[in-house]
Amino acid sequence: MKALQFTAYGDTPVVNEIPVPVPGPGEVLVRIAAAALNPLDVKIGGGYVQDFFPITFPSTVGTDLAGTVQQLGPGVTDWHTDDAVITRTDPTAGGAVAEYAVVPAAGLVRAPSRIPLGAAAGLVTSAATAWQVVNEVATLQAGQKVLVHAGAGGVGSWVIQLARRAGARVVTTASPAAAETVRKLGAEEIIDYTSVDFRDAISDVDVVVDSVGGEIEVRSLDVLKPGGLLVSLPVPPDFERAAARGLRAVFVFHDSNTERLAEVVALADEGLEVLVDRTVPLSNAAQAFGYLARGHAKGKVIVQP
Template sequence: MMKAFQLSGYEVDPALVEVETPPPGATEVLVRVACAALNPLDVKLWSGAMHGYFPLTFPATVGTDLSGTVEALGADVTGWTIGDRIVARTAPTSGGAVAEFTLVPADQLVKLPDAIGFEDAAGIPTAAGTAWQALFEVADLRAGQTVLIHAGAGGVGSFAIQFARAAGARVIATASEDGIAVVERLGADVVIDYRHEDFAARVSDADVVVDTVGGETQVRSFDVLRAGGILASTVSPPDDAMAKAHSVRATFVFHSSDAARLASVVDKVAGGVRVLTDRAVPLADASEAFAYQASGRARGKIILRVAR
């Protein structure tokens, strides 16, 4: 038996329950979870807002991002040994991260370097992967370009600032309150307090906007791009008509699990990229952590320490 943080239905508060430990299928690995991270996606899945993309089958164990050790191997799995340290992202429809054990397809495991602890590792997959995908796979950011990153003190934003700086881009980031100092420490060239300043009045001719906020912020971001620039939104599909009217490209970054990408960003963290963590709490506090994730106030990642 094991503990798992599960949903019994949409908009039903998740709870810690005792369930059977699942055996690995032929191409799966059973992972003993050390740490798991919560993401905004977990709240969207709970609300049913992502049902069209990621329908859940209940009961559903919360979480996609995890670190831990290999506990057991499926019959057809090669290349892994029991006890190997790993980091992984499961499919949103599968979830399973916030549990003492979980199943992961063997081809989605990434070896965790000794230089990275389990807490930092759990905070990498979705946030860092989304930031990398938005900046380089979607926007093709290059040295010398200017990028505006909204909510720079958030999970995706904090990684995006560091990746963009390392690529030689000029980084402008929005933040507020204590997030301003966080964003400055991460290396943003310009920090805009969005609660007291109009970012559209301070930014013009940006090559790239990374939108992690949506709504009115996304709409007004079209005005700060140069002709031919690109808006990459991680929260909602941008308006095609507005993009055409502004002579820019705009796209929704639909983040997908990719072990090669994850291995690349793990290497970046091993090389010095910082994992911004708001808090790390025991599995017993999962309900409070989930509520805090839903509040939208987190500065960086919320980590659950799962290992007993």
């Protein structure tokens, strides 16, 4: 089978021919319909997080996949061949950007029925992370005001939808090209980050969701109301700086959880949208990886075998 693989830290991944894996006890073999790339994949391949997620080369790229069960390993009784499923693999194992993957049966969730499997791969990490942010960390309430940076991104697009579902007033930063997209997702106010300093456009914010980091994190403190919350996704924020200003700050790193993933699948079936930037064949996966690494994707980058 074909698989996109890292061969060394910092190198561009390449498509290799490797054997089809065989499921062991408690595992299943999934024929992959689509895989979604994530910023974490870029960090893993660059060696930036090897203290947390070390990999052994060659290592197949990706954690988020959707497909159909092809073979059951010993002891698996809850699933059947041809079941449509989604899952997230352990980041150190990867394996998603390929034609087949062996995954733990305990991590499988039935795929949504309303959207195709290709799009379903795009909700695995992004939507579940947004659920974690909105419902478990920020616990957004009706009437609160939330600023979502990069609302057209994979996580941001889901934060907008879930925050609106919670009854919050949603403001987001986006480029002019993405303005209509984020408006349809539920943003009530859109700040053009290419021409406006968001600090001049908004204040008294209850929660800021930052998936950008750096200077954006620093400036975000200026728009929060006393006691407001900064939720940082790319890196741990400066907790002391926030506390010194009477503000709260938290770092959210996605923790895989089948119950949470099942919740977002149900929402996808109710009508919430997976925003897809582009879908590419596995033969062009390396170029797709490079595109994601440049940081301007509007929604998910999907790879299909």
